[in-house]
Amino acid sequence: xxxxxxxxxxxxxxxxxxxxxxxxxxxxxxxxxxxxxxxxxxxxxxxxxxxxxxxxxxxxxxxxxxxxxxxxxxxxxxxxxxxxxxxxxxxxxxxxxxxxxxxxxxxxxxxxxxxxxxxxxxxxxxxxxxxxxxxxxxxxxxxxxxxxxxxxxxxxxxxxxxxxxxxxxxxxxxxxxxxxxxxxxxxxxxxxxxxxxxxxxxxxxxxxxxxxxxxxxxxxxxxxxxxxxxxxxxxxxxxxxxxxxxxxxxxxxxxxxxxxxxxxxxxxxxxxxxxxxxxxxxxxxxxxxxxxxxxxxxxxxxxxxxxx
Amino acid sequence: xxxxxxxxxxxxxxxxxxxxxxxxxxxxxxxxxxxxxxxxxxxxxxxxxxxxxxxxxxxxxxxxxxxxxxxxxxxxxxxxxxxxxxxxxxxxxxxxxxxxxxxxxxxxxxxxxxxxxxxxxxxxxxxxxxxxxxxxxxxxxxxxxxxxxxxxxxxxxxxxxxxxxxxxxxxxxxxxxxxxxxxxxxxxxxxxxxxxxxxxxxxxxxxxxxxxxxxxxxxxxxxxxxxxxxxxxxxxxxxxxxxxxxxxxxxxxxxxxxxxxxxxxxxxxxxxxxxxxxxxx
Numbered sequence: 001x002x003x004x005x006x007x008x009x010x011x012x013x014x015x016x017x018x019x020x021x022x023x024x025x026x027x028x029x030x031x032x033x034x035x036x037x038x039x040x041x042x043x044x045x046x047x048x049x050x051x052x053x054x055x056x057x058x059x060x061x062x063x064x065x066x067x068x069x070x071x072x073x074x075x076x077x078x079x080x081x082x083x084x085x086x087x088x089x090x091x092x093x094x095x096x097x098x099x100x101x102x103x104x105x106x107x108x109x110x111x112x113x114x115x116x117x118x119x120x121x122x123x124x125x126x127x128x129x130x131x132x133x134x135x136x137x138x139x140x141x142x143x144x145x146x147x148x149x150x151x152x153x154x155x156x157x158x159x160x161x162x163x164x165x166x167x168x169x170x171x172x173x174x175x176x177x178x179x180x181x182x183x184x185x186x187x188x189x190x191x192x193x194x195x196x197x198x199x200x201x202x203x204x205x206x207x208x209x210x211x212x213x214x215x216x217x218x219x220x221x222x223x224x225x226x227x228x229x230x231x232x233x234x235x236x237x238x239x240x241x242x243x244x245x246x247x248x249x250x251x252x253x254x255x256x257x258x259x260x261x262x263x264x265x266x267x268x269x270x271x272x273x274x275x276x277x278x279x280x281x282x283x284x285x286x287x288x289x290x291x292x293x294x295x296x297x298x299x300x301x302x303x304x305x306x307x308x
Numbered sequence: 309x310x311x312x313x314x315x316x317x318x319x320x321x322x323x324x325x326x327x328x329x330x331x332x333x334x335x336x337x338x339x340x341x342x343x344x345x346x347x348x349x350x351x352x353x354x355x356x357x358x359x360x361x362x363x364x365x366x367x368x369x370x371x372x373x374x375x376x377x378x379x380x381x382x383x384x385x386x387x388x389x390x391x392x393x394x395x396x397x398x399x400x401x402x403x404x405x406x407x408x409x410x411x412x413x414x415x416x417x418x419x420x421x422x423x424x425x426x427x428x429x430x431x432x433x434x435x436x437x438x439x440x441x442x443x444x445x446x447x448x449x450x451x452x453x454x455x456x457x458x459x460x461x462x463x464x465x466x467x468x469x470x471x472x473x474x475x476x477x478x479x480x481x482x483x484x485x486x487x488x489x490x491x492x493x494x495x496x497x498x499x500x501x502x503x504x505x506x507x508x509x510x511x512x513x514x515x516x517x518x519x520x521x522x523x524x525x526x527x528x529x530x531x532x533x534x535x536x537x538x539x540x541x542x543x544x545x546x547x548x549x550x551x552x553x554x555x556x557x558x559x560x561x562x563x564x565x566x567x568x569x570x571x572x573x574x575x576x577x578x579x580x581x582x583x584x585x586x587x588x589x
Binding site for chain 2: 010011012014015017018019021022023024025026029030
C-alpha cells in the first residue's frame with residue numbers, strides 16, 4: 001500500500017476515526033434499537049389486545065344466541081313468562097342483503113369507472129373531482145342519511161324504504177371505491193400501457209384490454225373493502241329504512257338491517273335478555289365483515305397466482 | 309461461430325509487458341468455499357479466491373452466474389433476505405465476516421457498496437448525502453465532516469462540479485453525477501473495500517467512461533470489487549478477473565480466476581475463451 005507510507009494520511013486517519021466511533025457507539029445504538037423495537041412491540045400488542053378483547057366479548061356474549069331459530073325467525077317480544085323469547089334477526093339479515101346488495105350494484109360500477117378516469121386523465125376538471133372525492137371520504141356518514149332523507153324520503157315521497165338506505169350507502173361507498181381503484185390502476189406499470197399504445201391500440205382500448213385486467217385484483221379489493229365498510233354503517237340507515245321488525249324482500253318497503261337491529265336491541269326498554277341478544281347480532285355482523293375482508297384478500301391472492 | 313474468424317481482443321489487453329499477478333501483493337479479502345443459497349436452493353457454489361489490496365477485482369459472467377449474489381455476500385446484505393444462507397469463509401484482513409459475534413452494521417462501515425442505479429437519498433442535499441454515513445455512525449464534528457465531504461467528492465471526481473452548490477438537492481444532478489455522488493457517499497466513511505454492482509449499467513456512455521476513468525484513481529484509496537456485464541469494461545478497469553458461469557443445477561460456479569490480461573488473452577479454460585469471444589452470454 002503506497003498510500004500508507006505517507007506521514008499521517010488523512011484518509012487512513014478518517015478510516016480509523018469512523019471505525020472506532022462506530023464501534024464505540026455500537027453498544028448505545030444496539031440498545032436504542034432494542035428499546036425502539038420494544039416500543040413498536042408494545043404499540044402493536046396494544047392494538048392486538050384491543051382487537052382480541054372485542055372479539056372475546058363478542059364471542060363470549062354472542063355465541064349463545066346463535067342458532068337456526070335466531071337466524072331464521074323475525075324478532076318477537078319477550079314477556080314476563082317467557083323472558084328469553086327474543087325471536088331472531090331474519091328481518092335484519094334479509095334487509096342487509098337487499099340494502100347492501102343494491103348499494104353494491106349502484107356504487108361499484110360508478111366508483112370503478114370514475115376511479116379509472118381519475119387515474120388515466122389529468123386535467124383541472126379531474127383534479128377538481130379528485131379533491132371533491134377526498135372531501136366526500138371524510139364526510140360524516142350521518143350527514144348522508146340527512147341528505148337522502150331530505151331528497152328521497154321527503155321531497156320525492158319515497159317514504160322509509162330499503163332503497164333509500166342503499167342510496168345513502170352507495171354515496172358512502174363511491175368515493176372509497178374511486179380512491180382505491182385509482183391507486184390500483186395507477187400501480188399498473190406505464191411500460192405496459194406504452195407497449196399497448198405502440199401496437200396501435202387506442203387509449204381507451206389499452207385501458208379496457210390491458211390496464212383493467214391487470215388491475216383487477218386491486219379493483220376487487222376496492223369493491224370488497226367498501227362493501228365491508230358499508231355493511232357495518234348504522235348512522236345513514238337510522239331514519240331511512242324504517243327499521244321494521246318483520247321481514248321484507250321489497251326494497252321499496254320498510255326494511256331492517258344488522259347494525260340497526262343491534263341499535264334497537266340495545267336501546268330497548270323491554271327486557272335485559274333482548275338487550276343481551278344484540279351481542280348475537282353483532283357476532284353475525286362481525287363475521288360477515290371478516291369474511292368480506294378475507295374474501296378480498298383471497299381474491300387478490302388468487303388472481304395474482306393465476307397470472308404467474 | 310466459425311473458429312477462423314478472430315475476434316479482436318478488448319482495448320488495452322494486448323501489450324508485450326509481462327503479466328504481473330496482482331495477488332502477489334497484499335491481500336484484502338480471502339474467500340474460501342463460499343456458497344450462497346436461497347431457501348436451500350444453491351445460487352453460488354464453492355467460490356474460492358483472493359482479492360488483492362488496492363486493486364480492482366472484476367466479477368464477470370453471463371446473467372444467472374451469481375455475480376451479484378456473490379458480491380452481496382461480501383457485506384452481508386443477504387442478512388436482509390429471508391431464507392438466504394451464506395456458507396464458507398469470507399475474511400476481511402483477518403476478520404471472519406460471518407464469524408460469531410460479528411455484527412453486519414460494523415462490517416458495512418468497512419465494506420461499502422455502490423448499486424446498479426444511482427440511489428442518492430432524495431430528501432437530502434448533496435452535502436448531506438455525502439456525509440450521511442459519517443453522521444449515522446456518530447461523527448458530527450463540522451471540520452471532520454467538511455474535510456471528509458471534500459475528500460470524498462474529489463475522490464469521486466465530482467468536487468469541481470458541485471463545490472458551489474453543496475446545499476442543492478441531490479436530484480438536481482444528472483444520472484451520472486448522481487452515481488458519482490453515491491460513490492462519494494460510500495467513500496466518505498473510508499471503507500477498506502468498495503463493492504460496485506454494475507455501477508454503470510444505468511448510465512450513458514459518457515458517464516460510464518467517467519466512472520471507468522475514476523476506477524484507476526479509486527484503487528489508491530480503496531480495494532474495489534466490481535460486478536460487470538460488460539467484458540470490455542472488465543478488461544479496461546480491472547487487475548484481477550473472476551469468471552463465473554451457471555452450472556447444471558442453476559448455481560453459479562467459479563470457472564477461472566486470473567490476472568485480467570491473462571484471462572483475456574490466454575485463458576486456461578475453453579469456456580472462458582468462448583465467453584470473452586462472445587460465443588455465448
